[in-house]
Amino acid sequence: MLSIRPATVNDAGLLLCLIRELAEYEKELDSVKTTEAELARDGFGDDPKFRAMIAERDGETAGYALVCEVYSTWTGRHLYLEDLYVRPQFRGKGIGKALMAKVARLAIQENYYAMRWEVLDWNKPSIEVYRGLGAEFLEAWRLMWLTGDPLRELAESAP
Amino acid sequence: MLSIRPATVNDAGLLLCLIRELAEYEKELDSVKTTEAELARDGFGDDPKFRAMIAERDGETAGYALVCEVYSTWTGRHLYLEDLYVRPQFRGKGIGKALMAKVARLAIQENYYAMRWEVLDWNKPSIEVYRGLGAEFLEAWRLMWLTGDPLRELAESAP
Numbered sequence: 001m002l003s004i005r006p007a008t009v010n011d012a013g014l015l016l017c018l019i020r021e022l023a024e025y026e027k028e029l030d031s032v033k034t035t036e037a038e039l040a041r042d043g044f045g046d047d048p049k050f051r052a053m054i055a056e057r058d059g060e061t062a063g064y065a066l067v068c069e070v071y072s073t074w075t076g077r078h079l080y081l082e083d084l085y086v087r088p089q090f091r092g093k094g095i096g097k098a099l100m101a102k103v104a105r106l107a108i109q110e111n112y113y114a115m116r117w118e119v120l121d122w123n124k125p126s127i128e129v130y131r132g133l134g135a136e137f138l139e140a141w142r143l144m145w146l147t148g149d150p151l152r153e154l155a156e157s158a159p
Numbered sequence: 160m161l162s163i164r165p166a167t168v169n170d171a172g173l174l175l176c177l178i179r180e181l182a183e184y185e186k187e188l189d190s191v192k193t194t195e196a197e198l199a200r201d202g203f204g205d206d207p208k209f210r211a212m213i214a215e216r217d218g219e220t221a222g223y224a225l226v227c228e229v230y231s232t233w234t235g236r237h238l239y240l241e242d243l244y245v246r247p248q249f250r251g252k253g254i255g256k257a258l259m260a261k262v263a264r265l266a267i268q269e270n271y272y273a274m275r276w277e278v279l280d281w282n283k284p285s286i287e288v289y290r291g292l293g294a295e296f297l298e299a300w301r302l303m304w305l306t307g308d309p310l311r312e313l314a315e316s317a318p
Contacts, residue, residue, distance in 0.1 A: 070241075104310050137303050141277045144294045
């Protein structure tokens with residue numbers, strides 16, 4: 001039996017564990033800098049920055065989804081799916097789709113214009129699954145970011 | 160003389176005007192669904208979803224930057240640069256770079272891990288400018304989104 005429940009502050013440790021599993025799958029474990037205390041504060045403190053749901057199958061943790069909010073100047077608030085993960089032994093049972101559907105329901109209930117997410121361009125099977133749900137692949141857009149010393153240097157050059 | 164100031168609720172109309180100019184430049188004017196009242200509420204109400212800065216040159220509106228916040232499970236809060244725009248007659252004067260630097264300063268002052276944004280893949284000159292500032296181009300990531308009827312249908316399928 002599958003159930004999906006909202007994560008609470010008591011899940012901060014479990015969430016970090018799942019976040020690390022997902023990062024390891026993406027061969028990016030070293031990129032995870034967050035701590036359990038930070039997740040507790042950022043997700044469940046006075047000013048929550050994200051919400052998460054945990055999928056359980058027969059009482060065992062099977063995966064999670066984690067969302068935050070972004071703003072579009074064209075269409076207002078969007079729900080941003082930062083992480084979607086199903087543990088290897090629970091795959092092929094519709095759990096990923098169920099998590100996506102729960103996120104979609106949240107988006108509809110709370111009047112978000114859209115849900116959006118990022119995908120690796122080589123991950124064709126996932127892209128096809130998402131397309132099958134009616135999602136649009138934004139062909140021309142790419143992501144950039146600035147952090148560390150270059151960010152500090154740019155900040156120091158501000159007029 | 161260049162000055163950059165935070166936008167206030169009194170700028171909602173001006174912001175919508177600039178948002179529409181940028182969308183027109185991107186040949187996407189029909190995509191702009193937001194109204195002045197929504198911008199006033201979403202940017203300057205009880206629970207602001209974005210912040211904006213307006214650049215003025217010799218007292219004339221020259222451009223704007225608009226940011227919101229996103230959450231990364233790897234590195235925490237990022238400052239998301241949703242829009243950066245300089246009016247055509249004010250280009251080539253360092254105003255875009257000055258706006259970027261102001262956003263970077265905000266990111267440093269408020270302890271964001273990174274600033275990030277999206278760019279069109281054919282916009283090589285901008286990509287090179289951003290790389291010159293030390294920004295990283297995320298080669299492999301693509302964007303997807305889901306809205307309208309497919310979003311509603313997925314929501315209705317939730318367990």
